[in-house]
Amino acid sequence: MNVTEVIATRHAVRQFSDKPVPEDVMLAILDAGRRSQSSKNTQPWQFIVVTDRTLLEAMSKMGNFAQHLAGANFAVLLVGLQDNTWNNFDLGQAAAFLQLAASDLGVGSCIAAIYTPDEVKKLLDIPEDRTAYCAISFGYPAADFKPVQMGGRKPVDEVAYWNKWEGKRG
Ligand SMILES: Cc1cc2nc3c(=O)[nH]c(=O)nc-3n(C[C@H](O)[C@H](O)[C@H](O)COP(=O)(O)O)c2cc1C
Numbered sequence: 064m065n066v067t068e069v070i071a072t073r074h075a076v077r078q079f080s081d082k083p084v085p086e087d088v089m090l091a092i093l094d095a096g097r098r099s100q101s102s103k104n105t106q107p108w109q110f111i112v113v114t115d116r117t118l119l120e121a122m123s124k125m126g127n128f129a130q131h132l133a134g135a136n137f138a139v140l141l142v143g144l145q146d147n148t149w150n151n152f153d154l155g156q157a158a159a160f161l162q163l164a165a166s167d168l169g170v171g172s173c174i175a176a177i178y179t180p181d182e183v184k185k186l187l188d189i190p191e192d193r194t195a196y197c198a199i200s201f202g203y204p205a206a207d208f209k210p211v212q213m214g215g216r217k218p219v220d221e222v223a224y225w226n227k228w229e230g231k232r233g
Contacts, residue, residue, distance in 0.1 A: 069166045074210035076171025077131035079202030084136045088168050092201065095164030096139070101153040107144035108157050111187055112137055113198075118186065122175070122198055125183055129175035129198070136202030138175075140183065143194035150194070158199060171204040 064072070089112065096110055113119055114137045122140070123133035132138050139161060141154045162172045175198045177183050183195050224230045 064167055066163065066167075069163055073163070073166040075173040076202070076204045076208055077173045077200070077211075078205035078208050079131075079134050079136055079171065079200070080205050082136075082203045084170055084202060088170060089137060089201075091168060092161055092165045092170065093139070096157045096161040099153070099157040099160040101156065102149040105144075105150075105153070107150050107153055109142040109193075110157075110161075111140040111142055111189070113140060113187070121186055122177070122183060126176045126178045129177065131173050131200045132175050132198060134202070135200035138198050138200050140177075140187065140189075140195055140198045142189055146194050154194075154197065158197060161199060165201055169203065170201055171208065172199050172201045174199050 093110055093112070096108075097106070101107060113122065119135055119138055120133045122138065123129050123131070141158060143150050143154050158174065162174075165172045177196050177198055180195045181191075183189070183198075184191060184193065187195075189195055220232065223232075225232050
């Protein structure tokens with residue numbers, strides 16, 4: 064698939080098969096994340112790859128919608144340098160690159176918002192001054208996986224204005 068096709072077809076995957084993701088595929092996903100653009104090319108991220116089931120289960124309890132981490136083949140916790148607009152924007156970019164590359168390689172993924180950053184930092188020995196509010200589950204989709212249809216996406220003409228606020232196309 065090309066990038067446009069991946070973007071048009073990918074959905075969050077929260078149920079995973081037991082089939083392990085080979086290390087070369089994991090590394091290809093991480094490589095895509097490190098290639099992400101960032102403000103002034105600061106690359107203000109560390110990716111903590113979590114494969115340990117006990118750690119994944121503990122992390123799955125650190126957000127109201129983080130349960131899917133427990134069944135992931137692995138997760139990546141995005142650790143940032145500072146809690147400011149551009150650092151947080153950069154982490155979002157990295158998340159997108161990681162997830163798009165995963166989809167291209169047949170690996171499903173879903174973000175989990177971490178509500179207790181201090182708890183996850185303690186669990187994974189992360190320095191206190193770093194941010195840690197986003198983990199991403201990865202794994203091959205379960206055989207019975209069906210995307211959750213929560214309303215699809217707004218049409219282009221609803222989200223894009225031309226030239227000025229509420230400006231119309233053409
Ligand atoms: C910033 C952000 C936070 C998210 N947090 C969670 C989360 O905590 N738990 C979860 O299951 N999905 C989470 N998601 C996934 C969204 O629910 C998902 O991308 C959205 O519903 C669209 O799903 P779809 O691509 O399958 O249509 C998050 C996504 C983003 C971008």
